[in-house]
Amino acid sequence: MKRATEFDDLADPTFSAAVIGWQKQHGRHALPWQNTRDAYRIWLSEIMLQQTQVSAVLGYYARFLERFPTLADLAAAPSEDVMALWSGLGYYTRARNLHACAKRVMAEYGGVFPSDPALLAQLPGIGRSTAAAIAAFSSGTRAAILDGNVKRVFARTFGVDQFPGLKPVEDALWRRADALLPAEGIESYTQGLMDLGATLCTRSSPDCGRCPLQQRCVAFATGRTAELPVRKPKKAVPEKQAVLMAVVDGGQVLLEQRPDSGIWGGLMSLPELDGHQACDGAIPIDDVVRAAGVFGDVEETEALMPLVHVFTHYKLHIAPYRIAIAKRAELDSGYVWWDLARIEQAPLPAPVKKLLAQLAMPGLFG
Ligand code: SF4
Numbered sequence: 001m002k003r004a005t006e007f008d009d010l011a012d013p014t015f016s017a018a019v020i021g022w023q024k025q026h027g028r029h030a031l032p033w034q035n036t037r038d039a040y041r042i043w044l045s046e047i048m049l050q051q052t053q054v055s056a057v058l059g060y061y062a063r064f065l066e067r068f069p070t071l072a073d074l075a076a077a078p079s080e081d082v083m084a085l086w087s088g089l090g091y092y093t094r095a096r097n098l099h100a101c102a103k104r105v106m107a108e109y110g111g112v113f114p115s116d117p118a119l120l121a122q123l124p125g126i127g128r129s130t131a132a133a134i135a136a137f138s139s140g141t142r143a144a145i146l147d148g149n150v151k152r153v154f155a156r157t158f159g160v161d162q163f164p165g166l167k168p169v170e171d172a173l174w175r176r177a178d179a180l181l182p183a184e185g186i187e188s189y190t191q192g193l194m195d196l197g198a199t200l201c202t203r204s205s206p207d208c209g210r211c212p213l214q215q216r217c218v219a220f221a222t223g224r225t226a227e228l229p230v231r232k233p234k235k236a237v238p239e240k241q242a243v244l245m246a247v248v249d250g251g252q253v254l255l256e257q258r259p260d261s262g263i264w265g266g267l268m269s270l271p272e273l274d275g276h277q278a279c280d281g282a283i284p285i286d287d288v289v290r291a292a293g294v295f296g297d298v299e300e301t302e303a304l305m306p307l308v309h310v311f312t313h314y315k316l317h318i319a320p321y322r323i324a325i326a327k328r329a330e331l332d333s334g335y336v337w338w339d340l341a342r343i344e345q346a347p348l349p350a351p352v353k354k355l356l357a358q359l360a361m362p363g364l365f366g
Pocket residue numbers: 153156157200201202206207208209211212213214217218219220225
């Protein structure tokens with residue numbers, strides 16, 4: 001018996017039928033690069049539309065065609081002219097690739113874009129999705145697109161609960177995109193997916209009430225349109241370490257004034273052991289004893305339970321030590337001996353206060 005796989009049920013002709021039907025009735029039909037099979041015009045629009053909205057592209061598209069009516073005109077132009085005309089549209093690598101691509105198509109294909117998406121995808125600036133769109137619109141080739149808008153529509157419709165930029169997730173979406181291609185009407189289907197993503201299934205406020213996919217949309221059914229697609233996972237926050245010395249003597253703890261800037265600026269805290277800010281290994285107890293020696297005669301040193309404090313930009317691992325001293329040294333005005341019994345009133349950062357509150361518990365440390 002054939003084992004069911006994750007992708008056995010991906011094909012679904014009713015999906016493309018819904019998209020095509022909606023596109024024909026409600027989609028966009030009068031954009032300047034529509035209603036043509038001219039690959040040059042279609043390619044130019046697809047490159048301009050990468051990362052840029054239709055409204056911003058319209059003027060540039062018209063000016064480009066006026067200045068470079070054919071692919072040959074564009075290929076022959078000085079690169080400064082191409083860059084100058086692109087100026088303001090952003091993502092300038094696109095303009096350099098556009099020019100390079102025009103020259104390649106002139107040199108390798110006699111000025112005629114190939115219709116095979118695999119060949120198109122080898123040209124500068126044309127990825128797999130753009131190649132499929134150009135092939136679909138210029139020659140009716142059945143090929144799947146998967147740009148950012150389509151990923152969003154798929155992630156919501158099929159309830160993809162992983163970040164779509166992850167390679168395995170993206171690969172699975174491509175398989176789905178391939179499986180969903182209609183037998184006929186690739187132009188309307190491709191345009192329909194683009195239109196849905198751009199006009200209804202928008203990033204921040206999808207108009208589900210008018211969406212042809214609503215009946216099958218997992219995000220809509222489960223109220224997760226705001227959560228899907230899953231955002232890019234945040235980079236791991238950097239981790240730092242602070243070795244804090246709770247120097248105690250006769251029911252008092254030594255506090256140090258912190259500089260005005262930096263973390264816990266202006267507050268008091270415990271003296272810190274220099275040179276152990278990186279979380280990269282054990283802290284030699286000798287260093288702690290030596291550093292604490294400037295505050296008095298060290299009688300006893302004890303490692304306390306470590307704490308973790310999360311700041312906006314990093315995570316601080318606090319390695320606290322309790323150091324009992326016998327004879328206090330003379331210290332400058334940046335230090336103060338504070339009664340542990342009234343530690344709650346000290347101007348301390350929350351994690352340090354918490355740490356010292358434990359230290360102040362009667363009987364805990366004798
Ligand atoms: S129902 Fe809403 S969330 Fe689902 S595909 Fe349509 S517009 Fe997007």
